[in-house]
Amino acid sequence: MESKAFIEIMRPHNCILAGIVGILGALVAYEGIPRINKLALIFLVVYFGCSAGNTINDYFDYEIDRINRPKRPIPRGAIPRNVALYYALIQYLIGIILAYFLRVEAFLFALGAYALTFLYAWKLKPLPFVGNLAVATLTGVTPIYGAVGVGRIGLAGYLAICAFLVNVAREIMKDIEDVEGDRKMGAKTLPIILGEKKAGIIASAFGFATVIASFLPVKVGIGLGYAPMVIVDAMILKASIDVLRDPRKASKAQKSLKMATFIAVISFLLGALTKGV
Numbered sequence: 001m002e003s004k005a006f007i008e009i010m011r012p013h014n015c016i017l018a019g020i021v022g023i024l025g026a027l028v029a030y031e032g033i034p035r036i037n038k039l040a041l042i043f044l045v046v047y048f049g050c051s052a053g054n055t056i057n058d059y060f061d062y063e064i065d066r067i068n069r070p071k072r073p074i075p076r077g078a079i080p081r082n083v084a085l086y087y088a089l090i091q092y093l094i095g096i097i098l099a100y101f102l103r104v105e106a107f108l109f110a111l112g113a114y115a116l117t118f119l120y121a122w123k124l125k126p127l128p129f130v131g132n133l134a135v136a137t138l139t140g141v142t143p144i145y146g147a148v149g150v151g152r153i154g155l156a157g158y159l160a161i162c163a164f165l166v167n168v169a170r171e172i173m174k175d176i177e178d179v180e181g182d183r184k185m186g187a188k189t190l191p192i193i194l195g196e197k198k199a200g201i202i203a204s205a206f207g208f209a210t211v212i213a214s215f216l217p218v219k220v221g222i223g224l225g226y227a228p229m230v231i232v233d234a235m236i237l238k239a240s241i242d243v244l245r246d247p248r249k250a251s252k253a254q255k256s257l258k259m260a261t262f263i264a265v266i267s268f269l270l271g272a273l274t275k276g277v
């Protein structure tokens with residue numbers, strides 16, 4: 001067993017970003033700075049929900065990852081499959097214990113989100129579009145989780161709409177990217193059911209919807225710090241137009257959406273901290 005594989009299987013880059021989005025949700029909802037211990041708990045509950053979800057995802061995706069992602073920890077033999085299962089359950093337990101120290105609504109919210117990450121990996125992923133919606137919902141509610149953790153919703157609702165829409169677009173683009181391996185395994189993803197061209201049209205529609213939704217916070221006077229959103233919208237528009245024209249560009253487009261998401265999170269944070277400027 002490789003010890004570093006226990007970090008790798010978490011996909012920490014995703015989980016750190018998700019945890020930051022949880023804190024962002026709390027900041028834009030609270031319109032101020034909540035207590036640091038509360039922000040730390042929100043970050044960790046989201047982090048462990050994401051890391052446990054990634055770990056259990058690789059546990060259930062063992063067969064398909066042997067084709068699509070053979071270098072991942074389980075297919076390459078760095079972590080035995082049964083050890084990955086126990087490791088995921090331990091991460092779930094840590095996150096739930098930490099959630100207990102937040103308000104009861106946040107504890108129950110975490111239970112539901114954790115259950116959905118497990119259900120996605122276990123049963124929902126092979127279902128056409130349902131799997132995409134499940135991941136996008138989990139990703140979308142992350143800022144809402146931070147807001148629930150501090151007891152208000154505020155601007156976090158706009159963050160959630162954008163997060164949901166951009167992740168539906170990205171998940172469909174990832175399915176187009178994985179269509180060969182998924183077809184061999186009999187998965188029923190949107191590009192397999194409808195064809196790559198139609199799936200590309202749907203993905204780009206969600207991309208365009210994200211750009212429109214990204215203007216919502218401007219309505220409520222988010223600050224000048226929001227200016228980097230112009231770069232985000234340009235990246236999303238280009239990725240969406242590319243996939244609309246040629247679904248074979250889905251791999252590059254999904255990576256571009258991931259980068260756009262990272263810049264958008266920073267833009268929302270700066271915008272919230274400069275609200276009214």
Ligand SMILES: CC(C)=CCC/C(C)=C/CC/C(C)=C/CC/C(C)=C/COC[C@H](O)COP(=O)(O)O
Nearest residue numbers: 014017018021139142159162163166214260261264
């Ligand atoms: C206008 C715009 C783009 C706003 C962004 C809104 C926003 C706050 C997005 C953040 C969403 C979020 C919580 C991202 C965290 C990263 C994450 C867990 C994404 C979901 O990943 C699932 C994906 O299938 C994992 O695949 P991969 O990234 O290839 O490992």
Ligand SMILES: CC(C)=CCC/C(C)=C/CC/C(C)=C/CC/C(C)=C/COP(=O)(O)OP(=O)(O)O
Nearest residue numbers: 018046049050053054057110113138139142145
């Ligand atoms: C709101 C709370 C408390 C937690 C949310 C936790 C978060 C941010 C979840 C985000 C979505 C997520 C990371 C789900 C885990 C499952 C996952 C990795 C989905 C994508 O996996 P696949 O569709 O198999 O694609 P790859 O494995 O090829 O990346």
Ligand SMILES: [Mg+2]
Nearest residue numbers: 057058061065
């Ligand atoms: Mg997977």
